[in-house]
Amino acid sequence: MSTNLESLATLARSPHATTGTSRAHEGELVVENVFHRYVFAGRDTEVLHDVSFRIAAGQVACVVGPSGCGKSTLLGLAAGLLRPSAGTVRWDGTPVRLGPNPHLGMAFQQPGLFPWMSVRKNVAIGLRTRGYDRREARRIADEFLDTVGLHDFKDAYPRHLSGGMAQRVGIARALALKPRLLLLDEPFAAVDAFTRLKLQQEFKSLLALSRPTVLFVTHDVPEAIALGDLIVVMSKRPASVQTIIPVAREERDRASPAYARKLAETLACLGVTSDMT
């Protein structure tokens, strides 16, 4: 599998990423004093209250926090789907504007596959909307599907896929766009625990080789430690950043005491103590 992953990562390595750091802020996502409120069911709700953090180019930031704390809103802001009520979100040093961002790849808790398209078309459609011709889009889609081990399912419709397979297609679709910024909204939350661990592993190997900047929203603290370079811990609504916890390489080894300490530390920030007595 790992050779496949390497070749997938090579495919995913974007031309932009190899052009070097000509600009100081290239590949950097900065959230600066962001406030966000919206009106829902007649009530004016504040979701984000003065949120600030920075993800350096090629880093993976995992956002954890209680449910309903505005994690998905944060992703929407970074993606240009929403506009902050106050503050700015900067990508490559310039404020994110509403509308599609060509550097962006995104995957969600639901794989979000179009049920009326074959698996191959689902991956190719994104390339088509970004101007690739039909044959080229198809070729790239095939390559990505081969490398996530789905080449027997290219002509299948999404309903024939298991949850884990559908999620692989969703991620292949995001990576096929060769994004420099990858936004993930709990992509492994809806699959079973075992598949989730496998997908995390695959995903980590992919990232190690193609190095996009990643904003990863999850409610699974072990997942955040396993994948993140830093963990952004949010408070409950209206959410602000409670702490930012850096994760060192040795702390990812599940068998190590360092991992246990990091897990306890992060959970304590979320109000879960390890003291069971």
Added chain:
Amino acid sequence: MATPAIAAHAPPRLSLRALRVVLGVAGVVVAIGVWWLLSRLLAHGGGVINRLPPPLAVFYELVHYARGDLWRDLVFSLRVFAIGWGVGVVLATVTGLVLGRSQLLGDIFLPIVEAIRPVSSIVWVPLSIVWFGFGLTSKVFLVGLAVYLVVIVYAIDGSRRVPPDLERTATMLGMNEWQRFVSLVLPGTLTEVLIGSRVALMAGWGTVIVAELVAADSGLGAHLIGVEQSYDVPAVMAAMICFGLAGFVMNAAFSFVERRLTPWRHDHATETS
């Protein structure tokens, strides 16, 4: 669904409810404005009939009708409707329970019901007139048939759909067949029948209209045909509005009653409406 995203970045100048009212009123005003403009344009088209009277003319006609025969006609139509609807609901409930609970009878007769169901009661109008003449019986038959064909589906469905966990509870409580029927089957069926009877309102009311248009001896439909034959377009439109209003009032009233009778189905409704 793009709504939350759009609501999210719009600065909250006006509350959503206020916006809805303002835009709704604007929509109605625009629609009436277009109607008025069209009536001005067509007025000079020449022809014996004023094909599209202005809104105000229709309104005056409505007031005129309301001061005159409207109530008599309405009572005729509503009586036909109420009797037909009641008969249809009761018959559908009884046959639905029998066909739904007895497998043998269901197997024998359900295919026939299924074959007749898609054939709207409207198709029966001429035959009904041959059989029962132009009077009340014929219209009651048609309305009853329309309502029956809608409600029977809900009755069968309700009688068959006793949740398995309730079945187990009943066994645990040691209920006999009759007790099961009264406490499990009947309430489930009646709730479904209630929904079906509301769905059947519009089918039944539509049938009243057609029946009265064809066998025009009394009621709103007969009035409608009468003014149509005297080429009185404003009066025709006023009568149409009366049909619409009556349908609306019945629907609203029944929804209200339904909500009162089955409060457990509508817990969410107060939140969303």
Added chain:
Amino acid sequence: MTSTQAISRRVLLPAIGVAMVLAIWEATVVFYKLPAIVLPSPFAVVATLVDLVQTSAFWRDVGVSLYEFVVGYAIGVALGVAVGMLVGERPMFRMAATPVIESLRFIVPFAWIPLTILWFGTSYAGKIALVAYAVFFVMVVSTARAIAQVEPTLSRVGTMLGMGPWRLAWKVHLRAAAPMLASAARAAAAIGWIAVVAAEYIGASAGLGLMITNAATSLTTSVVIAGMIVIGVVGAGVSALIGAASRAWLDYR
């Protein structure tokens, strides 16, 4: 369930049911010595049906009714889906249009019949307008509802892939709403077909509705019943055709 039991449930018992109904029908006619004006025997109806299909007037009536239906239906579906998409996609438009649509919806299509006669006479245009009106409202309401129910992730994916609002509406929302639209199109066809028949009762120069009212007036009851059967069969055929077409289109399910 064994296969013999299945056959007995699906074929034998319904056949017994049909036989019983026909037997009761025939027995009633014979026992009460009903004249054919009141209730012809089932055999007489079948004989009438056989005679009818051999006349060109009958096929002309079928053709006229079908023509009025098909044209009106096409107009109603096209306009209804277009307006329904606007209502579903644009919250401002939805808020402005909802009261107008809801109040017009309560004036059932049948109530428009006299007005269409005043406007269009007994021509085809009146029936076409009526069918279009009936179908339009069914499609507007279902399209708007279907679009509101599209899985939100699909919209986000579309935006992520770089689709603008109109492309998203056309390529993603409408396509995702297709299964609901297909069943709405089927319900609308049933309503539209009945609207044609009802309109022909009241003012028409040809068509199946006119055929059976004329037969009723001249008390040829067997033609009335035969006509009802034909109307039912054509309606079922139209519905089956739309069902088959949408199944072929929605093969991914």
